[in-house]
Amino acid sequence: MTPTLLLTDPLFLQHDPGHGHPESPARLQRILSVLHGTPVQGTVTVAPRSATSAELAAVHTPELLAYLERLSGHEAQIDPDTQVSPDSVDAARLAAGASVQAVEQVMAGHVRNAFALVRPPGHHAEPGRAMGFCLFNNVAIAAEAGRRLGAERVLVLDWDVHHGNGTQAAFYGRRDVMYQSVHQYPYYPGTGAAPEVGVGAGEGYTVNIGLPGGNSDADYGMIFEELFLPVAEAYRPELILVSAGFDPHVHDPIGGMDVTERGFAAMCASMRALAERVCDGRLVLLLEGGYSLEGLSQSVHACVEVLAGRNDSFPTGTTHADARHALKASREALKPYWAVL
Template sequence: MDLRLIEDALFDRHRAPGDHPERPERLQAVRRELTGRALGGASDWMAPRMAIDDELRRVHSGSYLAELEHTVRDRSGWLDADTYFNESTWEVAMLAAGAVCDAALGVLAGDSRTAAALVRPPGHHAEADRAMGFCMLNNVAIAAAAARAAGAERVAVVDWDVHHGNGTQHIFEADPTVLFVSLHQHPFYPGTGAPTEIGRDEGEGATINVGLPAGCGDADYLFAMDRVVVPALDAYRPDLILVSAGFDAAAADPLASMMVSADGFRAMAARLRSAADRSCEGRLCAALEGGYDLGALAAGARAALEVLASPKAPESEDLGPPSQLAERAVFATLQAHRDARNRWANAGIS
């Protein structure tokens, strides 16, 4: 089997009062897009399960988890100006974390070659001890730590959400066994993700940030993939690649200013699929993060999932030359890693 999908209508129970961009209609739009459409070798849909305490504590502090459960469970309110909760949120957040863990662990065990967890709330902004940016539990970080505990020597996280994954970066920035690579709009929320943020201590060089200026599109993202992301993955040779797959870099997204199309997301997924084939026998797992225009989210998710479901990686597409601004952003990343302890970002430079 090529692709396992983990998804459930239970995720719809997490809902804010009023009009909030992180809403149940997001997953409903993806479901409609996928209904009745064949996804290549996809033959397995799996229900999520709740993450267990040991999985959460590998990433989040015990005091934060206790405070979060006490505040959120069976209640409604706001953790900050962006991050709401209702009576179902604690259960739904635990299901999201458990779903991404199962996606990663299933791929690692050989149950499927690839997997995707279509979950909400998203997770990559959640810090070890703080909720923010719609996120309470860092789903991908929890899954990466679970994969390490299950025997993966090295895990790579590629985050293409338009917002920098500050939480994932900070959780692993001193850990050389988890490579974190982010493509994001910069400067932008949450204010992190400069190219000079390269990790620290033993993890120096295992954090790679490509901060792209507003207005970048398909060719710019693919240039960053080809010059930084893919060479780093090829050199790092992880046992598993996890993708924080946000679709808010789409041109229509109301919360950002990028110009990526569904074809762009398909091409990025194809490059990661090929990298996974080379480094880790195709083990590739995606987890939904952002994406707030329903049509663009659904089209982008479908495009990426078609790649994951394909029996083999599609050929890489050339979607045109990059802009000078994107070239400068990529060069800034390469320069920042020139003298790093681990030079994964410069792996493609002779």
């Protein structure tokens, strides 16, 4: 059986946004410590390559790329949330390259699926703007790589507690990349309302559901089963990418959700099963947020176990009225485009 590929590198630990910043090197250190202490059979870990200039330019403007290049080797404050240290731009370039390499290996059939354990994260980075802890948009760069390698339709699913405004912006007018996001709303960065469904050729190919907070594994299970999965099945992606942010965890200091490790494992399992049904198992997870060291590391470990073959399902439980209301609003916004709704 082909293995699950994990990609990571010590350079990711050299990105240091500063003392007290939530997106600290300790996040990845804890993940790697847990994976080392309790190895998952059926995985192989490799060091990634850096993204090429052309791979970055497939998503980002020349102005942003030149700006970040000027910051390389320096400390700088990009916005109130986003700081760089001397190695940050190199680490970000490597994170983007890891994302592309994961797609290359999955598309070639060399591995069954992959998880890029990278920092800095990416989904807030817009084509022309670094923001929200993010420099390059790793998942958007990975989606473009998938398209170049022959995937006619790519699904990006984002379960981070924050809406991936950068990923949405990159593909909002296109139908060759579908973006699905469940997130806390209203919350940073302020995007991701249900009526945001795309424009032009991309109308109906952006799927947003914003939750008020305090939502459970059962709520997420309802959203996957009644919105994300039916639309994704109808879309028939040839590659599935997940912006895997673990800040919806019940113990996260930034997010306001009540998701557990079991909930993340179930979300991952649903994506793995979808990939096995529609695209020969081609699935790549990319690390985004998650700021409870224990919640993050245990949830990543649970997802790696699922990628390597463990099955899981959403816990049964009562769903919240506000989640049902949000689901109804999103389904209504998308009904004109998807008969399954």
